């Protein structure tokens with residue numbers, strides 16, 4: 001039996017999934033035969049060796065790697081040739097926490113076995129047709145055109161899968177307004193109208209919007225210029241600050257695990273969690289406004305999937321938006337319904353399946369090959 005390996009390098013871990021039976025029917029869920037997760041505290045070639053050992057039992061003929069940023073050139077899945085590899089390599093700066101690891105994985109796969117087919121699938125694909133107002137920045141048009149500047153949006157496979165899961169629970173609704181939230185190390189929210197994204201919190205890079213584990217999210221650009229001048233910081237130093245020293249880790253004084261942050265009574269931890277919740281609720285209100293109402297909220301990602309208490313906290317105090325939570329605390333396996341029967345807005349926590357969504361995207365693009 002020949003199998004496909006899907007690799008999902010996130011900012012705190014690499015997730016791997018093996019699929020050995022898959023049909024061309026994109027409505028049918030591919031069945032994962034095996035999966036695992038490696039913390040990114042393991043470095044470099046050790047990560048790849050770990051994956052090779054873990055998947056040694058399977059005859060793998062193709063690997064699909066999640067590449068977060070494809071720049072203005074890549075959005076749809078692509079088979080990685082030498083030429084494409086070099087183009088992808090040049091995009092490192094656009095998603096410093098992600099693209100470098102993805103590129104290393106692609107290179108390791110190609111060096112490990114030349115006959116392996118290696119595909120890149122991009123986090124931005126789902127957002128390719130965002131409405132113009134949700135794509136554009138208030139900058140001079142010639143500059144925008146010269147560099148093809150836009151808000152790309154990320155976590156596309158995650159948001160797409162959350163929409164799919166909501167539709168499974170609500171099969172007869174053709175028209176609906178939804179907010180999906182991917183809350184892991186990277187955090188983003190997307191406004192969905194009738195299945196399509198109409199706005200999302202991440203922009204030109206995956207560092208806008210919500211407060212994240214080590215990323216600042218939304219920040220005043222004037223503050224960065226001021227810091228550069230005051231501290232004499234280079235662009236690398238600013239990059240380091242915004243991507244690795246900021247977020248709830250920076251604000252709390254070093255607590256990067258959300259479970260610890262949430263449990264702590266320390267005022268700095270409370271403030272960091274309050275900001276995380278505040279930005280979530282502020283965005284929910286903004287999306288309620290542009291969608292003209294809300295039928296559902298779907299939460300997923302490492303934070304949401306591991307802590308229903310945090311999910312309840314994020315969705316509390318929002319009865320003015322039509323969100324009413326069940327009084328008893330829900331428990332059991334995901335998916336879980338958090339909202340009450342009378343709530344106007346159906347709130348769910350789901351286990352997101354980025355791997356199957358990536359596999360589907362590649363199957364769709366390379367229909368003759370799979």
Ligand SMILES: Nc1ncnc2c1ncn2[C@@H]1O[C@H](COP(=O)(O)OP(=O)(O)O)[C@@H](O)[C@H]1O
Pocket residue numbers: 009010011012013014183184185186213256257258259301302303304306307310
């Ligand atoms: N029990 C928990 N409660 C709250 N947050 C948790 C828990 N376990 C893990 N997390 C958070 O989940 C995040 C990892 O989520 P994940 O979606 O796997 O991230 P990524 O894909 O970015 O690597 C980490 O920020 C971690 O703090």
Ligand SMILES: CC(=O)OP(=O)(O)O
Pocket residue numbers: 009010011012068123154155184185186187206
């Ligand atoms: C885009 C992004 O932040 O991804 P992740 O949450 O997997 O790090």
Ligand SMILES: [Mg+2]
Pocket residue numbers: 009010011184185
């Ligand atoms: Mg992730």
